[in-house]
Structures are given as C-alpha cells and as structure tokens.
Amino acid sequence: MIHSLFYLSRPVLTGIIVIFFFYTPPCRAQAEATPPAGRLILPSGIHTVPLQWYGDSVLARWEPHAALLLPVKFPHCPEQFYMQFDLGATYSMFYSQPLKEIQLAYPLAVQLKDSAAILPDGCFTTGSMPVRVTEMPVRQSGLPAEDRYGCRIIGTIGADLVENKVVVIDYPQMTLCIGDSMPAGIRARITLSDFIFSGRRILLPARIRDKKTLLYFDTGSSAYELISNEATCRLLATPGGTSQQYQVNSWGKMITAHTLPTGDSITIASQKLPIRQVTYMTGMHHTQVEQMMKLGIGGMTGNKLFLHSVLVLDTRRRKMGIAFP
Structure with missing residues (x-):
C-alpha cells in the first residue's frame, strides 16, 4: 500500500514500501479480517469527485503516480486538504497532528479532544459530495499537515467509502x-x-x-x-x-x-x-x-x-x- 509521509497503517512514500498482500503479520491479518462498521455516511444519488496524483521519489526515481488523493474540505475552513484513496485499507482514518492543527486554526471545523483516538462526529466534503463521519478513527501522528511538496494530506479514505456502492x-x-x-x-x-x-x-x-x-x-x-x-x-x-x-x-x-x-x-x-x-x-x-x-x-x-x-x-x-x- 502506498501512503503519504504520514504514519498510516502501511507507510510507504519516499522509498519505504509496505507490501500488505503477502507480508502482513498474522495477528494484523486476523484483526482486519472483520472490519469495523462503516463510519462514512454518503448522500443518495450519483456523485463525481476529482482525483489527484501525488508524485514522489520511489525506487530511486521520480514516480508521478505514487499515490491517489481525494480533495477534502471542512465546514468553516477555507483550506484545501487531501486524503489518500486507499481501497487496501478496510476503513478510513484521520491523522492526529493535522487534525489538531486544523482545529487550532479553525475551531469550528473539527471537534477533537486531546489525545482522542476517535472523532465522534463530523463532516467534510470531497469534491462537491458531503460526507458525514461517525466515530472516525484518528491515527496518532506527530507529523505536520503539510509535506515537503506543499500537499496537505490529513488521512486515508478506505474501502468503507465504496461498500454497497457502484464505483x-x-x-x-x-x-x-x-x-x-x-x-x-x-x-x-x-x-x-x-x-x-x-x-x-x-x-x-x-x-x-x-x-x-x-x-x-x-x-x-x-x-x-x-x-x-x-x-x-x-x-x-x-x-x-x-x-x-x-x-x-x-x-x-x-x-x-x-x-x-x-x-x-x-x-x-x-x-x-x-x-x-x-x-x-x-x-x-x-x-x-x-x-x-x-x-x-x-x-x-x-x-x-x-x-x-x-x-x-x-x-x-x-x-x-x-x-x-
């Protein structure tokens, strides 16, 4: 699974690659065998969201298709953020440090308690599609919301986005x-x-x-x-x-x-x-x-x-x- 500079469940960009398919430890494989209930609530109808490639140095060369990103915005916040579109992750998650930075700058955008592992409730838009969040996991991360390329990646959108949907x-x-x-x-x-x-x-x-x-x-x-x-x-x-x-x-x-x-x-x-x-x-x-x-x-x-x-x-x-x- 290819990921951003943030520590996800499977980090990889900048030459560090984690191969989940063959090499996931048995204990983790068992833990993810039954994923948690979906925490993303999508509107009815058909919605189109723009995708964006993230380029990075992979395998000692520039890789323009290093990761696939979805644009994300929060209410009461004018800034543009991104989340990695990763169907290899069974559920979506935010990263703690970027969320804390957003909350500090825009208190109405995100309601996250200190050291919280769960975002109890919230919403964001990806493209023009509104998404409601209930009990979204928050992965502890000490990394800032902006990487060296100026791309602010704040989490992962996983396979719970596409469950029971046509994609x-x-x-x-x-x-x-x-x-x-x-x-x-x-x-x-x-x-x-x-x-x-x-x-x-x-x-x-x-x-x-x-x-x-x-x-x-x-x-x-x-x-x-x-x-x-x-x-x-x-x-x-x-x-x-x-x-x-x-x-x-x-x-x-x-x-x-x-x-x-x-x-x-x-x-x-x-x-x-x-x-x-x-x-x-x-x-x-x-x-x-x-x-x-x-x-x-x-x-x-x-x-x-x-x-x-x-x-x-x-x-x-x-x-x-x-x-x-």
Missing part, C-alpha cells in the same frame, strides 16, 4: 464516480464479470498466461503493476531482461524487491491489460505466500495496471467491468 474510477479523466446505481452510459461500454468483495477486500478474477487466478486490488498501491511469486514473475519476464533489486520495509523488516521487465498482459473482465514490469519479494517467510497461492490468490495489483482504462466496481452486486476511453 467508477476513470483514470484517464482522473475522476471517481460513486453512487447507488451505475451511471448512464457506462453499462453499454463494459462486460460485467463477477469479483469478490469480502471483509472490504477486493479480489479480481484474472487470467495470466491462460491460468485463472485472483488478484488483490489496492488503490493504495501505485509503485507496482503486478506483485506475485518468483516463479510467476520469471515466467512473465522478458528473456535476458535486467532485474532491478532494492530494499523495502515490511513491518520493520527489510526484504528485497526484484522487478523484471515484461511484455506480457493480464486479462480481467474480458479485457487484456498490458504490463511492463513484474515484481517478487525475497527475504521473508514463505508460509503466508504459500497459503495465499493455495487459495487461488496469485498476486496484487493497483493503480498502474489501469492507468489507461475505466474501472467499474459494484460492491453490492459483486459485479465489475473495464472500459476504455
């Missing part, structure tokens, strides 16, 4: 459409397929080299097109291609990422999506990876795979589709 992520147009029904015009452009939405986790049925598998989908992951096991990556890799190796941080343990060039593709919802790089990790225990593979989960993907497409997810009916501009 259209239009990557080329950089918009997020969310509502109770599918927007007019999009249905005729897609072939509906089944997908899994369980415990607020998104698993996309995929075909890799004519083999059926499931891919864990995470909008908090932007640095990789496909993370899988070594055997799959070497199968897909371009013969003679040079492997890039670098250290990443997984829950305090340094592991090695190996990224290989490829000219292959992944088929999802009857659409063939090209991939340029595949990645596998070494230096960790293989038990959890083996368990995932036995369950038919063959890897993780994120925003990079869909940069030139429109992804439609109906989490209530468990139907999905992919369209192209």
Whole structure:
C-alpha cells in the first residue's frame, strides 16, 4: 500500500514500501479480517469527485503516480486538504497532528479532544459530495499537515467509502464516480464479470498466461503493476531482461524487491491489460505466500495496471467491468 509521509497503517512514500498482500503479520491479518462498521455516511444519488496524483521519489526515481488523493474540505475552513484513496485499507482514518492543527486554526471545523483516538462526529466534503463521519478513527501522528511538496494530506479514505456502492474510477479523466446505481452510459461500454468483495477486500478474477487466478486490488498501491511469486514473475519476464533489486520495509523488516521487465498482459473482465514490469519479494517467510497461492490468490495489483482504462466496481452486486476511453 502506498501512503503519504504520514504514519498510516502501511507507510510507504519516499522509498519505504509496505507490501500488505503477502507480508502482513498474522495477528494484523486476523484483526482486519472483520472490519469495523462503516463510519462514512454518503448522500443518495450519483456523485463525481476529482482525483489527484501525488508524485514522489520511489525506487530511486521520480514516480508521478505514487499515490491517489481525494480533495477534502471542512465546514468553516477555507483550506484545501487531501486524503489518500486507499481501497487496501478496510476503513478510513484521520491523522492526529493535522487534525489538531486544523482545529487550532479553525475551531469550528473539527471537534477533537486531546489525545482522542476517535472523532465522534463530523463532516467534510470531497469534491462537491458531503460526507458525514461517525466515530472516525484518528491515527496518532506527530507529523505536520503539510509535506515537503506543499500537499496537505490529513488521512486515508478506505474501502468503507465504496461498500454497497457502484464505483467508477476513470483514470484517464482522473475522476471517481460513486453512487447507488451505475451511471448512464457506462453499462453499454463494459462486460460485467463477477469479483469478490469480502471483509472490504477486493479480489479480481484474472487470467495470466491462460491460468485463472485472483488478484488483490489496492488503490493504495501505485509503485507496482503486478506483485506475485518468483516463479510467476520469471515466467512473465522478458528473456535476458535486467532485474532491478532494492530494499523495502515490511513491518520493520527489510526484504528485497526484484522487478523484471515484461511484455506480457493480464486479462480481467474480458479485457487484456498490458504490463511492463513484474515484481517478487525475497527475504521473508514463505508460509503466508504459500497459503495465499493455495487459495487461488496469485498476486496484487493497483493503480498502474489501469492507468489507461475505466474501472467499474459494484460492491453490492459483486459485479465489475473495464472500459476504455
């Protein structure tokens, strides 16, 4: 999951990457198996929210798609803030230090008690869509509300935003459409397929080299097109291609990422999506990876795979589709 400079559940920008899919500690996996009740209350109808890319130095180079952000504003506060759009997080949260700074400058905008781990009640808008908040978790963070690029990231919006909703992520147009029904015009452009939405986790049925598998989908992951096991990556890799190796941080343990060039593709919802790089990790225990593979989960993907497409997810009916501009 790719995150901002704030300490989230899975921090990563500025070269520190946490790979949740394969390497989450068992105790944390159990804790998130049953996510808390949704704390975001959305209005009825269909709403379109602008998206924004956050760029940063990742893997020793500039990555323009390091994270996907949603604009956020509070009542009685003219300032513009952002929250990371991270469907790999099962619930949304604010960060404590930015919230304290907002409350100090605009007392009517946020009502947060000292050292509180919960924001009991509140509201904000993302784009023009109003969102009510009830008992929103507040992650303790000593970092200020503004990073070195002047982008004020104050929290994470997770999969509770899309639960029981139809979501259209239009990557080329950089918009997020969310509502109770599918927007007019999009249905005729897609072939509906089944997908899994369980415990607020998104698993996309995929075909890799004519083999059926499931891919864990995470909008908090932007640095990789496909993370899988070594055997799959070497199968897909371009013969003679040079492997890039670098250290990443997984829950305090340094592991090695190996990224290989490829000219292959992944088929999802009857659409063939090209991939340029595949990645596998070494230096960790293989038990959890083996368990995932036995369950038919063959890897993780994120925003990079869909940069030139429109992804439609109906989490209530468990139907999905992919369209192209």
